[in-house]
Amino acid sequence: MSSEIEVPVDSIEEIEDLLESLPLEEESGDSESRRPDVPEILNLLPLRESVIYPMLIAPLSVSRSSAMQLIDDSVAESTRVIGAISQRQPQTDEPTFDDIYEHGCAVIIRTLMKTGEGTRMIVQGVSRFRIVERLQDAPYLKARVEVIEEPEVPADQAEEIEALRRTVASLFDQAVALHPNLPDELQSLTSAVQEPGVFADLVAAHIPMATAEKQEILEILPIRERLRKLVEFLGREVRVLELTNRVQSEVSAELSKSQRDYYLREQLKAIQRELGMGDDTDEDLAEFRIKIDESGMSAHALREANREYDRLRRINPGSPEYTVARTYLETMLALPWRAETPDNLDLVHARGVLDDEHYGLDKIKRRIVEFLAVRKVKTDGPVRQPILCFAGPRAWAKPRWVDRLRTL
Numbered sequence: 001m002s003s004e005i006e007v008p009v010d011s012i013e014e015i016e017d018l019l020e021s022l023p024l025e026e027e028s029g030d031s032e033s034r035r036p037d038v039p040e041i042l043n044l045l046p047l048r049e050s051v052i053y054p055m056l057i058a059p060l061s062v063s064r065s066s067a068m069q070l071i072d073d074s075v076a077e078s079t080r081v082i083g084a085i086s087q088r089q090p091q092t093d094e095p096t097f098d099d100i101y102e103h104g105c106a107v108i109i110r111t112l113m114k115t116g117e118g119t120r121m122i123v124q125g126v127s128r129f130r131i132v133e134r135l136q137d138a139p140y141l142k143a144r145v146e147v148i149e150e151p152e153v154p155a156d157q158a159e160e161i162e163a164l165r166r167t168v169a170s171l172f173d174q175a176v177a178l179h180p181n182l183p184d185e186l187q188s189l190t191s192a193v194q195e196p197g198v199f200a201d202l203v204a205a206h207i208p209m210a211t212a213e214k215q216e217i218l219e220i221l222p223i224r225e226r227l228r229k230l231v232e233f234l235g236r237e238v239r240v241l242e243l244t245n246r247v248q249s250e251v252s253a254e255l256s257k258s259q260r261d262y263y264l265r266e267q268l269k270a271i272q273r274e275l276g277m278g279d280d281t282d283e284d285l286a287e288f289r290i291k292i293d294e295s296g297m298s299a300h301a302l303r304e305a306n307r308e309y310d311r312l313r314r315i316n317p318g319s320p321e322y323t324v325a326r327t328y329l330e331t332m333l334a335l336p337w338r339a340e341t342p343d344n345l346d347l348v349h350a351r352g353v354l355d356d357e358h359y360g361l362d363k364i365k366r367r368i369v370e371f372l373a374v375r376k377v378k379t380d381g382p383v384r385q386p387i388l389c390f391a392g393p394r395a396w397a398k399p400r401w402v403d404r405l406r407t408l
Contacts, residue, residue, distance in 0.1 A: 038106045038126055042083035043070045044141035048090040051214035052105045053201035054125040054150065060084075063118030066094070070140040071112065071119055080109040083129060083145060086215055097134050097141065103219045104129055106147070125201075128218065148221060150197045157224055164227035165196050171234035172203050178241035179208065200226045209233055265314070285313060288329055296338040305332050345376040 045060075045067060052058050062068055074082050085104030092099045105125045112121035128148040136142035153161055169190035176182045186206055193199045204217040213233055220226040292305050312325040344350070347369055354365045368388070 036081055036108050036126060038081055038147050040144060042106060042143060042145050043074055044083040044085050044143055045070060046087045046095040046100050047084055048087055049211045051086050051211060051218055052084045052107055052125050053205050053218060054105055054127050055198050056201060056205050057122060057124045059122055061118060061120050066140045068119055081106055086211055096137060101215055102131050151221060151223060153196060153223060161196050161224055161227060164231060165199060168203055168227055168230045168234060171238055174238045175234060175241060178245060196223050200230055203230060207233060207237060291333045295333055345372050347372055
């Protein structure tokens with residue numbers, strides 16, 4: 001079972017069109033020109049995710065049986081003023097007094113029309129009210145209320161309130177310009193209304209805020225505090241909208257760049273096929289891709305290899321840079337990333353290999369043998385594995401002292 005919701009309206013002109021198109025029932029001739037009196041006892045109409053403010057026009061659609069009976073009884077009693085009050089939890093189908101807020105807005109039913117799905121009406125806010133006594137729970141809510149009049153602007157706060165009003169107007173214009181679902185004609189509303197209380201309610205009614213935040217604005221009576229709260233809400237909304245637009249722009253730019261790169265790569269492939277060099281290049285790149293995936297490189301090395309591979313794909317095979325990038329990849333793939341051999345810590349064997357392979361360097365060879373001796377004794381803890389590079393002529397003959405060392 002659905003309940004009352006605020007029908008989206010894009011502009012003031014659309015509300016005026018609705019007022020002209022819907023039939024008027026039991027409307028006195030002067031009710032449009034004067035502000036109606038709010039009775040002490042009001043029938044309460046709970047609203048889902050919607051807040052109505054004084055002096056503002058809003059379309060409502062009702063289809064709940066209790067709400068339709070409330071409308072029928074109010075019209076039959078020639079009492080077209082009812083209390084519009086928001087629910088704390090919109091999913092509640094049969095709200096009680098515990099499910100609604102204490103503050104609401106008295107509205108007058110200007111126009112209504114019954115359809116097969118329920119009742120559609122146009123209401124206009126009259127004044128704020130507060131529930132002071134609960135009178136009836138069924139078939140609909142009824143309560144004794146206290147009307148809250150709009151306060152006047154204190155003389156000592158006039159300049160501060162005007163500054164806050166201008167700040168709210170500027171932030172509201174920015175929000176309208178940034179929000180994709182807010183019509184541009186809303187920007188003219190801030191200059192059309194000068195009364196700070198009505199202005200604050202008008203802005204709050206059109207800001208895309210949570211129902212609890214809209215209700216908070218409705219309950220704030222001092223105009224200065226109400227405008228300050230609007231500055232807080234609007235400032236946050238503008239920051240979020242700016243960040244959203246920047247993210248969307250970056251995503252769009254990245255997509256455009258990716259599409260452009262794809263188009264250029266396809267053109268490059270077509271040119272290479274025309275020149276008769278595309279097939280071999282594609283096979284080489286495919287082979288590189290397989291070798292990189294199966295190499296077992298570390299995370300850092302794999303990242304560098306992928307970067308160089310992407311660079312190789314974009315380079316013209318006839319360019320000198322292509323050979324450099326290809327050689328770099330071949331060198332990386334030639335390294336034994338997964339190959340391991342057991343350590344041989346035989347000191348005599350190590351010294352013999354060093355003498356066979358390298359001429360001279362006695363101090364360096366002795367230091368290497370000392371390092372291996374320490375490794376042979378120290379078997380626990382982290383092992384330091386330095387990488388050494390020798391450059392020079394190979395030895396002509398094995399020194400005699402090696403044979404003497406073996407006899408020790």
